[in-house]
Amino acid sequence: MFDTLQDIVRIAMVGKYTGLSDSYLSVLKALLHASVYCHRKLVVDWVASTDLEDSTKIEAPDAYKAAWNLLKSADGILVPGGFGDRGVQGKILAAKYARENNVPYLGICLGMQMAVVEFARHVMNLPHANSTEFDPNAKTPCVIFMPEGSKTHMGGTMRLGSRRTFFKVADCKSAKLYGNADYVDERHRHRYEVNPDMVPEFENAGLKFVGKDESDRRMEIIEIPNHQYFIGAQFHPEFKSRPAKPSPLFVGLIAASSGQLDKVLQGCSNGHVIPGKHQFSNGPYTPAAHQNTNGHAKKLANGVANGTYYPNGNGVHA
Numbered sequence: 001m002f003d004t005l006q007d008i009v010r011i012a013m014v015g016k017y018t019g020l021s022d023s024y025l026s027v028l029k030a031l032l033h034a035s036v037y038c039h040r041k042l043v044v045d046w047v048a049s050t051d052l053e054d055s056t057k058i059e060a061p062d063a064y065k066a067a068w069n070l071l072k073s074a075d076g077i078l079v080p081g082g083f084g085d086r087g088v089q090g091k092i093l094a095a096k097y098a099r100e101n102n103v104p105y106l107g108i109c110l111g112m113q114m115a116v117v118e119f120a121r122h123v124m125n126l127p128h129a130n131s132t133e134f135d136p137n138a139k140t141p142c143v144i145f146m147p148e149g150s151k152t153h154m155g156g157t158m159r160l161g162s163r164r165t166f167f168k169v170a171d172c173k174s175a176k177l178y179g180n181a182d183y184v185d186e187r188h189r190h191r192y193e194v195n196p197d198m199v200p201e202f203e204n205a206g207l208k209f210v211g212k213d214e215s216d217r218r219m220e221i222i223e224i225p226n227h228q229y230f231i232g233a234q235f236h237p238e239f240k241s242r243p244a245k246p247s248p249l250f251v252g253l254i255a256a257s258s259g260q261l262d263k264v265l266q267g268c269s270n271g272h273v274i275p276g277k278h279q280f281s282n283g284p285y286t287p288a289a290h291q292n293t294n295g296h297a298k299k300l301a302n303g304v305a306n307g308t309y310y311p312n313g314n315g316v317h318a
């Protein structure tokens with residue numbers, strides 16, 4: 001199927017490239033599933049985020065030029081999840097470029113958090129905005145350590161696994177892509193989150209938090225409504241993408257990057273949901289159901305410690 005596709009869609013994937021991690025491979029597969037759905041031949045240009053940074057311009061001007069050329073010739077930009085501060089500035093620059101030039105953008109986990117920092121710095125004029133992951137004493141902490149976590153017990157306190165996101169804005173792009181669902185269960189893996197106290201400021205400036213958790217205090221999906229496709233998710237939609245069930249947010253990215261978003265969104269509101277539309281028939285967590293489906297007791301323990309856990313039985317822990 002892939003080999004018969006002619007029209008190319010070019011996605012710049014901006015990350016750290018010191019060896020491909022499993023999570024990048026999942027993102028790659030999710031891009032592929034969505035591209036086949038949109039009848040496009042996927043070309044992924046790997047852009048090392050450090051190469052976009054000013055320091056590279058001086059130290060390795062050719063790498064800097066090559067990275068920016070790749071970014072600028074992409075139809076869409078994806079910034080995946082990650083940990084550690086190397087290359088973070090480059091991710092912020094990629095989000096800025098996408099936002100300012102109306103280029104489709106999908107930010108996943110760290111890619112969403114950096115889009116929030118970028119928006120604070122350059123739209124809201126808050127030059128000291130940062131995540132406390134990268135500056136624990138940030139003057140404007142717009143991404144903060146999750147209160148229920150513990151800095152001294154890293155492994156066990158990550159917010160992990162399937163959690164529920166409730167759509168707060170009915171006519172936003174992401175809700176439509178998910179088939180106008182009221183909520184969706186997706187997988188998580190993070191320790192930091194958008195500072196809920198800054199949400200009204202962000203929303204007044206035009207960054208909308210269209211998906212939140214059940215507490216309404218944890219931000220799950222961002223959108224810039226007047227941009228062609230600028231979406232960030234705190235969760236990892238790539239983990240539930242399958243060849244015949246592409247992830248809706250990835251379909252949105254590829255559709256926007258190949259001039260098909262309106263058609264896809266129209267299809268969604270006419271009831272033609274993307275085959276990847278997630279199963280919503282799952283009840284809230286029960287230990288027996290969870291253990292019967294996959295038996296990952298360790299993940300279960302983490303999940304329960306950090307709030308409500310929603311198994312959904314369709315490959316959540318695959």
Ligand SMILES: NC(=O)CC[C@H](N)C(=O)O
Nearest residue numbers: 081082109110190191192
């Ligand atoms: N998976 C990720 O991208 C994690 C993002 C960020 N490092 C956090 O812990 O919240």
